[in-house]
Amino acid sequence: MYTRPLEISSLSKVFETPAGRFTAIKDFNARIAPDEFVALLGHSGCGKSTVLAIVAGLQEATLGGVIIDGTEISGPGLDRALVFQSPSLLPWMSALDNVLLAVRQSHPKLPLSAQRDLAVRYLNLVGAGEYMRQMPAELSQGTQQRVAIARAFSQEPRFLLLDEPFGMLDSMTRADLQDLLLRLWRQSPKTVLLVTHDVDEALYLCDRIILMTDGPEARVGMDLRVTLARPRSRQGLLDDPEYFRLRGVVFKYLELHSRQFRKEAA
């Protein structure tokens, strides 16, 4: 249906700080194809969240911008749904009401009963149906993230913007939620931009990994296609030499850049 890539074009971001101007991002360029699943990977503090927040329309670019369907974005939009690392559900609303709020905004013309059905359907899809009456504080962090994922998908957005969505979870829950995300993405394809610093997560989930240089003045350092066949399984990857080759490329890149960074900082 959609054929044009999302373009991040000559993006720069300067923060005014008490210590002066800080150029976090400089001349960052990327094109992301419709329904592509892309990881934005780099060392902590390189500027991943800043790029994602600008794509989300939550922060403004200093120079350059983000172009969707030939038009530069000027703020947040219902075409882009977000999931963050930290719990982002509204604490005074049940899980169902949290999802319903997003459905009402994204599907304002649906009758209330259909809005409710949609919200319940997505809560069931993420395996959180039985918790829909509960308040966020009553839910485990993993279940809260399931609800946040249900909320994002229930918006039926074109773009899913994820900022280390599994970063706070234990490794078993993280694996479950990675599989859930892959299942939902296959059922209802969309363009995904996933910020992560987890190499194996990026290789397991993504079609492509955009590696950032360390900041300041961070930009794209390497753009790596992940050609591993889908559907993927963790066990299957362990038998795939291509997986280890790609893993080697990414770790070598990260090591080289952290060394450069340390040298420059010294």
Ligand SMILES: Nc1ncnc2c1ncn2[C@@H]1O[C@H](COP(=O)(O)OP(=O)(O)O)[C@@H](O)[C@H]1O
């Ligand atoms: N509001 C801000 N004001 C000043 N500096 C900021 C602000 N937000 C982020 N930065 C700086 O910009 C750089 C990139 O931050 P961030 O995008 O959060 O990195 P990452 O998500 O890769 O860890 C960091 O050096 C951070 O300290």
Ligand SMILES: [Mg+2]
């Ligand atoms: Mg971040």
